[in-house]
Amino acid sequence: MNGVAGTLDNLAEGVIDGEERRLQRLNAARAQLEQCITLIRNLAFLAQGRGGVADDDRRKIVLPQVIIESAMFFQEDGKSKGIEINLLDRWTQNIITGHPELVRQVLMNIFDNFIKYGKRGHPVEVNQRIQKATGMALIEIKGISAYPVDQEDLDKIGTLGFRGKNAKKVVASGSGLGMYICKRIIEDQGGSLHMEAGFQGKMLFLIKLPAAS
Known part of the structure; x- marks a missing residue:
């Protein structure tokens, strides 16, 4: 934050x-x-010391709605890189039960990764x-990742503090908290959350959650 403040001061004063x-x-x-922003969001989750989701916290979540809401945060940045987030089925109102804010945080973390590390021009x-x-x-x-990810790295993603080799090529520093x-x-x-690496940088994130009865 100090670095950002210093840069803005220099721009405002015409130093650059x-x-x-x-x-x-x-x-x-x-x-x-x-x-x-990413670090604060992740640290806020850890600071809550959550030990599971209580029944009182569970709500019905309409999947198309929560996906669209989460993607909206990244559409502008993605557009500048030619990376659009497209929901293929916006109309089927599938419903899950869970904690809406936490489900949104998961989707935002994944979309954030695709915008940061995704290949330009690929949706x-x-x-x-x-x-x-x-x-x-x-x-x-x-x-599609800008730098292909090997399955060995993917199997370790989700371990506290671990960052993949492709992430370090794009962004040198990071907390390893997101996934x-x-x-x-x-x-x-x-x-469950499953990640799979494919040919020529293809990436798949598969989230499974209990559907509403």
Whole structure:
């Protein structure tokens, strides 16, 4: 935050010359702010000391609605990188039971990762459905990473403090909290989070949560 404040002071005082240099400094400051926002969101979750989701906290959640609300935060940034978040089925009103804010936080963390580390010009596709065999609600999120991820890294993602090699290539610093928190939130609500690496940087996040009866 001090670095961002210093950059803004220099811009306001005209210390940085040239339009290109000013734009570079603004983009760097914005990237720093994004990291701070993500870190604060994740630390806020840990500070609550959650030990599962109580029955009183559970609500009915309409999947298309919560997905669209979560994606809205990243559409502007994604547009500048040619990465659109597209929900393929907006009309089927599948419903789960869980904690709305926590489910939204999981989706926001995943969308945030795709915008940060995704390949420019390639959309993120989201689908939602009910699996007939299990009665579980599925949220599938597919995209392409700018740097291919190996399955060995993926198997470790969700471990507290771990960051994959591809993430370090794009953003040097990071807390390694985001996917750990996502995994905890989903499992605390009786679901699971699966990640899969495919050919040429393809990525799949599969969230399973109990559907509403």
